[in-house]
Amino acid sequence: MANAGDLFIRIRGLEQRFESHQVLRGVDLDIYYGETLVLLGGSGGGKSVLLKHLPGLLKPRAGTIEVDGVEISQMQERDYGPIRKKISMMFQGGALFDSLTVAENVAFPLREQGLKDNTEIMRLVSEALDIVRLPGQEQKLPSDLSGGMRKRVALARAVVSRPACVLYDEPHAGLDPITADSIDHLIKDLQQNHGMTNVVITHEMRSVFRIADRVVFLKEGRVTWIGTPQELQNTRDPELRAFIEGDSGDPW
Ligand SMILES: Nc1ncnc2c1ncn2[C@@H]1O[C@H](COP(=O)(O)OP(=O)(O)O)[C@@H](O)[C@H]1O
Ligand SMILES: [Mg+2]
Numbered sequence: 001m002a003n004a005g006d007l008f009i010r011i012r013g014l015e016q017r018f019e020s021h022q023v024l025r026g027v028d029l030d031i032y033y034g035e036t037l038v039l040l041g042g043s044g045g046g047k048s049v050l051l052k053h054l055p056g057l058l059k060p061r062a063g064t065i066e067v068d069g070v071e072i073s074q075m076q077e078r079d080y081g082p083i084r085k086k087i088s089m090m091f092q093g094g095a096l097f098d099s100l101t102v103a104e105n106v107a108f109p110l111r112e113q114g115l116k117d118n119t120e121i122m123r124l125v126s127e128a129l130d131i132v133r134l135p136g137q138e139q140k141l142p143s144d145l146s147g148g149m150r151k152r153v154a155l156a157r158a159v160v161s162r163p164a165c166v167l168y169d170e171p172h173a174g175l176d177p178i179t180a181d182s183i184d185h186l187i188k189d190l191q192q193n194h195g196m197t198n199v200v201i202t203h204e205m206r207s208v209f210r211i212a213d214r215v216v217f218l219k220e221g222r223v224t225w226i227g228t229p230q231e232l233q234n235t236r237d238p239e240l241r242a243f244i245e246g247d248s249g250d251p252w
Pocket of ligand 2: 047048049169
């Protein structure tokens, strides 16, 4: 069993390109158990692409990714199951199946993992809905729910198999500030009360300062800055300052 602060994921020299477009140019990054890491950077800078490597949805062109000391990037597709159980992703936009109920959406990863016992599946679904503060919503359809509730269903789906780590791709996008706050509370709750490691892509500076233990800035396919929210607040780096001030805006 890992302890908070133990090294969890080690990324070295990660490169990715699509045809001739070089997106990641040698990313080095360590992620520790139990932390909330926020990934910042300009749009199109490769943040989503970076995240997709962690559960093996993309394979590096070069470089290594170790999860609990095991190099995952050369693994066969069929061996990724345990990694995806450990590292779960909440996709940009939530990506729920509109024709499936909330319960069927949340149960999806469990069925993919081969779980067949319906009583057990419904128990895990119910627990996941409790965690995201949507108890008893199993039979609703995504179209019955508000944008914030759909995000929470997507989060329930990401946590239903009790991963050690959740990756959030812009969980605040399109949400009003109060709903964004509630997502932040859930992210912190997962960290503090469920021992989850969180990696969050966001542009919401308010959220960054509320949830992050460490902030990583990605630029031109490399990590160019890592620090605490306090260090980010105090930085004199003009580019970071422009990013913080340009994106913070009027929070309400
Ligand atoms: N599957 C793909 N095929 C081709 N290009 C891609 C693919 N995924 C991402 N890209 C390109 O990689 C760049 C980085 O994308 P992305 O990681 O989504 O940026 P962001 O930092 O905004 O999340 C963009 O130019 C995007 O168009
Ligand atoms: Mg993105």
